Amino acid sequence: FTRGLIAIAVMYFFVKMTRYSFLFWLPLYLTERLRYSPVEAGYASSIFEVIGFLGVLAAGYASEHATSGRRFPVGAAMMAGLALLCAVYPWFSRFGVAWNLAAIAMIGGFTFGPDTLMAGSGTQEAVPPEAVARAAGFVNGIGSVGQVMSPYFVALISTRFGWDALFYSLGAAALLGSLALST
DSSP states (O other), X not given: OOHHHHHHHHHHXXXXXXXXHHHHHHHHHHHHTSOOOHHHHHHHHHHHHHHHHHHHXXXXXXXXXXXXXXXXXXXXXHHXXXXXXXXXXXXXXXXXXXXXXXXXXXXXXXXXXXXXXXXXXXXXHHXXXXXXXXXXXXXXXXXXXXXXXXXXXHHHHHHHHOHHXXXXXXXXXXXXXXXXXXX
């Protein structure tokens, strides 16, 4: 395994933990903390996925045009942006539905962008051509560990320290993912 592949796998662990924490637990946050009805929470949380794919397009465009095909700087920058967005989300979410939806959409974009960019072309470029399938399996396997751990992580942090602490913790996880890609 190359150093770049290890960096991607570390980032992928954290981005998958963050992604699935939002995907599965955001509706509960919206109903418990913000007092959305279950229907409102369902529609509002869907923005994460519906708009999130725009981050994939932005990440691809930026890596092809702004960084001359270099994936790591784009992935690192988007993970750093995700860290900041997670940290300020509890504050933004209280400003009303429009602000909350905008924040959810931005978090989706900054999650899906590095997720797809680094698991796809980033992984392919980090190893020799004969090792691409094995490398993709390794990265996805490490990401799956983050995904599987997400419900335990969310339950532990939110019940012991509260919802705000959860989002700060997700921000810290995204920052660790950014740092992994920056080395």
